[in-house]
Structures are given as C-alpha cells and as structure tokens.
Amino acid sequence: MSSDITLFVNPTAGRGRGARAAQPAAQVLREAGFAVRTVVGENAPDALRRARRAVAEGTGALVAVGGDGVTSLALRAVAGTLTPLGVVAVGTGNDFARAHGLPVRSPAAAAQLIARELKGDGGRAVDLGRVGEGYFGTVLASGFDSRVNDRGNRMRFPSGRLRYDVALLAELAALRPVPYRIRFDDGPEQHVEATLVAVGNASSYGGGMRICADARTDDGLFDITVVGPCSRATLLAVFPKVYRGTHLGHPLVTTHRAAKVTLAAEGITGYADGEPLGPLPLTAETVPGAVRLLGARC
Template identity: 70%
Template sequence: MTSEITLFVNPTAGRGRGAHAAQPAASALRDAGFSVRTVLGADADDALLRVRAAVCAGTGAVIAVGGDGMASLALQAVAGTTTPLGVVAVGTGNDFARALGLPVRDPAAAGRLAARALKEGRIRDIDLGRAGGRWFGSVLASGFDSRVNDRGNRMVRGGRFKYDLAILAELAAFKPIPYRIRLDGGAVREVEATLIAVGNGPSYGGGMRICADAVMDDGLFDVTVVGDCGRATLLKVFPQVYRGMHLGHPKVTVHRVSSIELAAPGVTAYADGEPLGALPLTATSVPGAVRVLCPGK
C-alpha cells in the first residue's frame, strides 16, 4: 500500500466546517508518516473526476472530509476497487459515519483513527446499494420524506428552518401514495404507503433510524414500509423514528431483500440525501462493494 493518502474535501460542508476539518485530519495522517494530497474540485463533477484519477493512480486510501453528501460522492470513486475509504464526518447529518462507529465532528480523532486503521489493517468490507447508476451507503428514501426534501430544496426563504416549514406544508397536503413494488423479483404488489425507505444502513436525516435494524454487511436491504397513515398517526409515529421505535407500529412493516423495484407517480428518490431521480427505479444490494477504514474491536 502506498503511503500517499488522498484527502477529499468539501470546503462548504457543515456551514464551512469542511475546510477547517481538513487541517487537523491531515496533520494526524502526516504525524503517522503518511503523505497527504488534497483534492477539492471546482464542483462535484470535477471533484469526482479528480478523486477517480487518484484511485486509478494507486492512492493508499481516500479520506472524505465533509458530510453524507461527500461520503456518497467518494463512494462513486472507490466502490468496486481495492482502495479503502475513510470518513472525517463534519457535516450536518453524518449518518454513514455513525453507522460505521466513526468519530463525528472531531476531525483530529477521525484522522488518527484513519491512520491507525491503515497501519493496523483495520479494513472492513461492507455492502452498498446500487440504483439509477449510483452507489449509496445509507438509505434510499421515497415518499413523504422525499417530498419534504423536494419542497425544501425549492424554497428560497426559511434558512435553516426551511425543512421544518416543508414538513408542515407537506403534512397539510399529504395523501397516501399508490406504490407498485417487487421484492427479489417476486410478484408485483400494490400498496398505499406514506413512505418506503430502502436501508443499507440504519439511518438518514441526521439520526432518524428509519431502517433501525439494517446491517451493512449482510447482503440485504431492510425495506421499511410506512403504511397509509393519516396526519394524526403520522405526527405520532414520526418522532419515534429517532429511536427506531416506529418499527413496532402496526402501520409499519419491514422486508429484508437483496433487490426492490419501486414505482409511484410524482415521487423523487433520494439516496444518501442526494436526489437520485424520479421513480420507477430498481435498487440492488451489492455485497462487499467497498472497503472502509473502521475502529478496532
């Protein structure tokens, strides 16, 4: 393994924490004897081209500095290769890092952990989801939650409260969504649902454990289907998501599958918080798709 490490940095992550986080993370890696090369990029497409070039050139690891969006972008470069991925989580959600047991908003500790993992071979093979030509590590969202994202992304006012405002607006307009789903190539099922979440990992949205029991190396998705709740039921169930307690509600079912076909009118899918495209789509679990730097046992 080469001693040159690629630091993949989002300078705008976490309201500017990305740029500041790169320095202590890089110092921790250099103190451990690694050479560090930083990749920024003019935009996401340019950054991805640059980090893919680093992977092709044989970098020893890619360390993504930022939030879930940056980790997801890095996955597009390292998935299916032998190059391990580390994460310095300084975004607003950090669900991918949390699922791996990595430090959150502590870039020096995350840098030290990455250095130790590289020196001691603490590398774990985990699954990824594949949908619409894109890899995802945490959750593919569709339905009420993705419509909240759609509305929030369209809003030009509201600041950091715009997604709270979007939730209220979507609740006021909410109607159950008619889905057509196919699990593991079986028969097509027609279901009325509030949302359907496809979990490679357990959480999204900064700790909302929508697929709370998902395991990242079992070769299966946890598909959480929240049925045709009314507004009152949805308001009661939704706060329980942060502890995973919603899974016991009679309107909630979970399926463990290796693939799912999803179709519904007027619904956009989001994967790792990033827009993936309109349904229909097929998501497939790919076992051992990426190598990640992880804490020791």
C-alpha cells in the same frame, strides 16, 4: 500499499467545519508517516471526477472530510476498487459515519483511526446499495420524505434548515397516501398504498432518524420500511419514535428484507444519501463488500 493519501474535502460541510477539519486530520496523517494531498472540487461532478482520478492514479486511500454528501461522492469513487475509504465526519447529519461506529466531529480521532487501520488490516468490507451506475451508503427515501426534499429544493426562502421545516409543514397539510408498485427480489409485484417507503443499506438518514433501525451493512440485504397510509395526527405521533427506532413496532409499519427492490409510483422522486436519484421507477440492489471502510465497527 502507497503511503500517499488523498483528502477529499467539502469545505462548506457543517457550516465550514469541513475546511477547518482538513488541517488537523492532515497533520495527524503526516505525523503517522503518510504523504497527504487534498482534492476540492468546484462542484459535485467536478469533485467526483477529481476523486476518481486520484483513485485511478493509485492513491493509498481516499479520505472524505465533510458530511454525508461528500462521503456519498467518495463512495462512488472507490466502490468496486481496492482503494480503502476513510471518513472524517464533520457534517450536519453524519449518518454514514454513525452507522459504522466512526468518530463524529473529531477530526484528529478519525485521522488516528484511519492511520492505524492503514498500518493494520486495511479496513473492513462493507455493503453499498446501487441504483444504475450510482452507489449509496445509507438510505434510499421515497414518498413523504422525498416530497419534503422536493419542495424544500424548490424554495428560495427561507434559507438553511428552516426551509425544510417549512416544506415539512406544507407537505403535512397536503398529506396523502401514495399508490406504490413494489417488487422484492424476483417475487411478484405488490400494489401497496403507503406514506413512504425507505430502503436501508444502513439504519438512518436525516441526521439520526433510524427509519431502517435494524439494517446492517455486512449482511448483503436491504431493510425496507413501509409506512402505510396514515393521518397527519398519526404521522406526528409516530415521527419522534423514528429517532429511537421504536416506530418499527407500530401497526402501520411493515418491514421487509431483500437484496433487490423495485419501487414504482407516479410523481415520486427517489433520494439516496440525501441526493436526488430521479423519478420512480427505480431498482436498487445490494453490492456486498463493495468498499473497504477504514475503522468500521458495525
């Protein structure tokens, strides 16, 4: 394996933690005997092109430094290749890192683990989800949560996280069930009214909301959580349980497992790893062992 490592950095992640984390991570890797270079894109498409170029040129590992956004881009760059992925998680949510038991907001510890794994077994094969040619590591969201994202992305004021808090309140006021058409694997199409449908390769999204709490990234299957039609009061009562994963026991919540799922609904956008995929219908498939992840524990 090449001793050259590429740090793939989002300098704005976690209010600047990405830029600050790159230096200690690089120092640890250099002290472990690796040559380190850094890739920073001008925007997401440019960053992905640069990451893919590094992989094509034979870098020994691609190391995402930032949050779930840059990790998602890195997954797309290494999926289906022999290049292992390291994650120095210093973003706001860090759901992908948490799902795999990786250090969070500790760049030196993350880099030490990456160096040890590169000198050891080279990481562990984990699954990804795929929609079209794009890959995702955590959750594909649709319904109420994606409507909140849509509204928040359209807003220009207020800024930051507060924008999405305001969007959430607005969507609560407009809450209504969504008529879905859902197909699991090659089974029959089902017509379901739901508040949201989440397709989990991993367990959480949104910074620790364990919407698909039992999902594993090594079983070749998605966990799909369907929240049925509910009132605003019920949704507000159930919502805090998502952080513990105990919402799965609520009578309005059903769960399914499948290697492929097709979701169709009018006026609904699908989001994966927090990024928009486009309007439904969308078909997601699991890709077992799509990437070798350095330091994965679960």
